[in-house]
Amino acid sequence: MLDTLLNFAAHGLANAGWLTIALYLLITTQLTIFAVTLYLHRSQAHRGVDFHPVVAHVFRFWSWLGTGMVTKEWVAVHRKHHAHCETEQDPHSPQVEGIGKVFFEGAELYRVATANEADMEKYGRGTPDDWMERHVYSAHPILGVSLLAVIDLALFGVLGGAIWAVQMAWIPFWAAGFVNGIGHWWGYRNFETADTATNLTPWGVWIGGEELHNNHHAFPSSAKFALRKFEVDLGWVVIRGLEKLHLAKVLRVAPTLDVRPNVSLPDMLTLKALLTHRFEAMTDYYKNVIKPTVREQSDAERTRRFGAMTRRRLRRALANGGRWLDKNGKARMTAAIENRPRLQQINEYRARLAALMEQRRPESALAALQQWCREAEASGNRKLAEFAARLKRYSVAAHA
Ligand SMILES: [Zn+2]
Ligand SMILES: [Zn+2]
Incomplete structure (x- = not known):
């Protein structure tokens, strides 16, 4: 009995090797990135693309499971960022708060911003308000990430705890800290926008295309972020793939200059x-x-x-x-x-x-x-x- 328990704690149900664990981490964190950039950001906040209801719900479910973020809150904080960029009203401006604060405490700034209920109403309009949202996703945001912890622990034993910690840190680090912080502080600019937004690298692969933050601020409702020949936007590649399968409909793309x-x-x-x-x-x-x-x-x-x-x-x-x-x-x-x-x-x-x-x-x-x-x-x-x-x-x- 004790042996079985110890064995389970050490290896979990999956008894997985390092490669499998690395793959599992990569797939789950990338799914989280896609749920955020494609669903929360490009579709819900900016209406640049519409997804088939099933695809939209998979993204929504995953962002609940993988991040515990509420769609309406994310959308509201983000729309406010665009509406009041680099002012006192901006929920996360390195120009106002300092780069250190946005980079290291981005998640905390997000939490503070979501506490403003008037803003959530004003900027969060049009986000899902069905039974699942009211009774599960919005009502129990912690339940999703707890469920993921149970899954991780069951699959990988005690190591699952560390895996879960990485999964939980992914969005606070890459989105709140990296894009919101560094993406308004360091990088190159294609567009002399009225804010400090920068493109972090021309290859938007690791953060699903969110690297191209200057392009995004120039054309916020464009579903496509890559606007130069040499730029790559992995999120856009996924959108085009889904479009071919009739699972996505692109509503807006940045026009080009003639x-x-x-x-x-x-x-x-x-x-x-x-x-x-x-x-x-x-x-x-x-x-x-x-x-x-x-x-x-x-x-x-x-x-x-x-x-x-x-x-x-x-x-x-x-x-x-x-x-x-x-x-x-x-x-x-x-x-x-x-x-x-x-x-x-x-x-x-x-x-x-x-x-x-x-x-x-x-x-x-x-x-x-x-x-x-x-x-x-x-x-x-x-x-x-x-x-x-x-x-x-x-x-x-x-x-x-
Ligand atoms: Zn920005
Ligand atoms: Zn945006």
């Missing part, structure tokens, strides 16, 4: 494309106007410093008009461009371009855009003129 030949004056098509691709336009502006102009200036002065700022810092600051600088940083930036008309010029043009995109009436926005292009082309800055000449030709690509 550039028409021969446009002499910006028209409504230009404006529409500019508004749709505003972040890409700002990135173009950064790459094709700000970077070369700052380089020319530094070559002409034979220095890599502009007052208290390095060339690199000044460049990054000009990319967004110094938006993320503190008071001292802003003062340093002002001092750096004060007596340099060309730098001041590209900074002003950037601000004017950003401002015209905020105009409410399309007619006034278009008039401002036409004026902007005319002046930019006559500005005497060749890079700025070239940018304006290309900007005029923007249009939204028709979808294949």
Whole structure:
């Protein structure tokens, strides 16, 4: 009897080797990642894709079993993050809370955010509210993860406890800490979005495509996160597979930018494309106007410093008009461009371009855009003129 018990504690029912255990961990944690990125995030929070009810329920069941998170709460916290990105209202902004806090205490920030019931109602609309939700998933969030603990212990004996701990830490670490923290702090940016979101790596494989967080903030309701040729979004691969089996329906995908030949004056098509691709336009502006102009200036002065700022810092600051600088940083930036008309010029043009995109009436926005292009082309800055000449030709690509 004692022998049987000891044997069970040591090996569980599965009597599994290391390889099997590693495989089990990989499959269950990846399933959890997919439940979060595909179901909670892309489908429920942003409505970019719809799943067959059975598939949707499998994801929902798994996120209950594997994470104990309630759909409505996750969706609400996340929608609030998009609505108030990098402000005091953002549930998890490294700019506001500090990177250390979001990285190490992301799960705690999530818990605090879900305690706000008014927010849960306001931002959690449209999430499941059926019998299972009310009586099982929302009512007993701990039951699911406890059940998984029992399964782990039964399969693998005492080792099951460690396996369970890894499973439980997966989302707090990779999603709350890694994506929400590092994804707003370090990486590359395709789009000059109004927040600090970054792409962590072009290959979104390990966290189901969530690595491409800058792309996601540029086009939040797009079911597809990979937007450059070299980028990979594993979540999108799964969506396409499910679509082939008629188990998923893609509702929204980010449009692509087209550039028409021969446009002499910006028209409504230009404006529409500019508004749709505003972040890409700002990135173009950064790459094709700000970077070369700052380089020319530094070559002409034979220095890599502009007052208290390095060339690199000044460049990054000009990319967004110094938006993320503190008071001292802003003062340093002002001092750096004060007596340099060309730098001041590209900074002003950037601000004017950003401002015209905020105009409410399309007619006034278009008039401002036409004026902007005319002046930019006559500005005497060749890079700025070239940018304006290309900007005029923007249009939204028709979808294949
Ligand atoms: Zn974000
Ligand atoms: Zn999102």
